[in-house]
Amino acid sequence: MPMSPAFENRIAGRLRHIADHFGTPFHLYDEQGIRDTGEQLKQVFANVAGFREYFAVKALPNPHILRILRNLGFGFDCSSIAELVLSRSIGAQADDIMFTSNNTSAEEFTAALGDGGCLLNLDDISLIDKLPCVTETICFRYNPGERRVGNSIIGNPLEAKYGITHEQVIPAYQRMQRLGVKQFGLHSMIVSNERDYRSMVETAQMLLEWAEALNHKLGIRLSFINIGGGLGIPYRPDDTPLNVKVLGNDICRLMQMFQRRMGYAPALHMESGRFITGPHGVLVTRAINHKHTYRHYIGVDASMSALMRPAMYGAYHHITVYGKSRPADQTVDIVGSLCENNDKFAVQRLLPQIDEGDLLLIHDTGAHGHAMGFNYNGRLRPQELLLCADGRVERIRRAETLDDYFSTLQCTVDTLSPPIVQEVNQ
Numbered sequence: 001m002p003m004s005p006a007f008e009n010r011i012a013g014r015l016r017h018i019a020d021h022f023g024t025p026f027h028l029y030d031e032q033g034i035r036d037t038g039e040q041l042k043q044v045f046a047n048v049a050g051f052r053e054y055f056a057v058k059a060l061p062n063p064h065i066l067r068i069l070r071n072l073g074f075g076f077d078c079s080s081i082a083e084l085v086l087s088r089s090i091g092a093q094a095d096d097i098m099f100t101s102n103n104t105s106a107e108e109f110t111a112a113l114g115d116g117g118c119l120l121n122l123d124d125i126s127l128i129d130k131l132p133c134v135t136e137t138i139c140f141r142y143n144p145g146e147r148r149v150g151n152s153i154i155g156n157p158l159e160a161k162y163g164i165t166h167e168q169v170i171p172a173y174q175r176m177q178r179l180g181v182k183q184f185g186l187h188s189m190i191v192s193n194e195r196d197y198r199s200m201v202e203t204a205q206m207l208l209e210w211a212e213a214l215n216h217k218l219g220i221r222l223s224f225i226n227i228g229g230g231l232g233i234p235y236r237p238d239d240t241p242l243n244v245k246v247l248g249n250d251i252c253r254l255m256q257m258f259q260r261r262m263g264y265a266p267a268l269h270m271e272s273g274r275f276i277t278g279p280h281g282v283l284v285t286r287a288i289n290h291k292h293t294y295r296h297y298i299g300v301d302a303s304m305s306a307l308m309r310p311a312m313y314g315a316y317h318h319i320t321v322y323g324k325s326r327p328a329d330q331t332v333d334i335v336g337s338l339c340e341n342n343d344k345f346a347v348q349r350l351l352p353q354i355d356e357g358d359l360l361l362i363h364d365t366g367a368h369g370h371a372m373g374f375n376y377n378g379r380l381r382p383q384e385l386l387l388c389a390d391g392r393v394e395r396i397r398r399a400e401t402l403d404d405y406f407s408t409l410q411c412t413v414d415t416l417s418p419p420i421v422q423e424v425n426q
């Protein structure tokens with residue numbers, strides 16, 4: 001089931017006012033829904049000592065949303081300097097931040113370790129020599145290769161660019177031990193948008209096996225394991241939701257067994273993005289054109305600059321027509337205005353009759369929605385609104401303007417007449 005009935009109820013009878021006041025298109029996020037899901041996740045893992053969710057900032061990088069999540073006690077998973085700056089701007093610091101970059105630059109290391117630092121998640125052993133200083137805690141991202149199968153978004157682990165190999169794990173921790181690091185974590189993310197809880201349980205199991213091996217071989221007691229993000233949500237009405245309750249129970253049991261066997265247990269970290277905010281956002285866009293050619297097209301006032309997932313992954317986003325209870329009897333393509341034929345929010349979708357001026361709700365845009373938008377073809381990204389828990393609606397990001405789009409053209413003139421130098425082949 002896409003967007004929750006509670007969210008639907010909260011905007012029922014009010015959306016037209018919101019659209020008239022703020023103008024379309026916009027992403028609208030539901031504070032109450034985000035809070036409820038956050039509380040649910042905490043509840044599910046309440047019996048796991050040291051459980052903490054590190055929200056994947058890339059899913060919805062807006063400080064107003066991050067503040068809500070911080071109030072829930074969540075930390076933040078960052079993978080760029082911008083995400084670090086954003087998380088710190090709302091008060092997150094040190095252990096509140098996990099930095100999981102890949103192909104990391106010197107500049108990124110400096111940003112991650114400066115300004116109060118963070119939990120650093122290293123993507124490769126070659127990066128050990130590039131660390132600007134020895135940190136208190138280090139974590140490695142583990143890629144199990146052929147030992148596990150991934151899924152379609154994230155791909156087969158053998159082909160994924162992330163993480164260190166099975167054989168590299170012991171040498172990696174050994175080197176960090178020699179460098180004087182005292183606290184360690186271990187991270188892995190194998191799947192994306194996965195609704196089968198068993199794959200996350202397997203990841204926890206796999207990491208706990210490593211925790212035991214690291215203890216036996218190197219005497220390390222891992223401070224935490226991090227099972228990554230990738231908890232899936234039902235985008236299609238007939239998708240079965242992830243059973244988080246069983247997920248929590250099973251992982252809790254694994255952690256308790258480890259505790260009994262080993263006399264200690266690492267904390268459990270997770271870095272979900274989509275599961276926390278995905279279902280609590282909708283893209284509201286207005287139908288502005290009708291076109292009957294070889295197909296029936298409905299043109300809307302948003303483009304893929306507002307939501308890339310359908311074009312990028314062929315992802316399904318449920319669409320409803322606001323305030324209409326007509327039968328779904330028309331097969332249409334819902335399109336934006338970008339000069340790319342994949343600028344479609346829906347392809348050959350059965351929907352009720354749509355008139356110009358109707359408001360369309362594109363569901364589940366609360367994660368990897370606005371954030372993924374781009375400016376190709378001069379298409380600007382829309383505003384973001386928050387439906388606050390008290391019923392007010394707040395603009396939490398304005399729409400981009402042409403001035404924003406052209407701003408990088410304003411730069412200091414720098415001209416070089418490069419001399420021709422013979423390159424020496426070595």
Ligand SMILES: *Cc1c(COP(=O)(O)O)cnc(C)c1O
Nearest residue numbers: 056100229230231271272273274
């Ligand atoms: C993108 C990402 C996440 C979040 O993924 P979701 O599918 O939103 O849960 C978590 N961790 C890492 C390292 C990521 O790259």
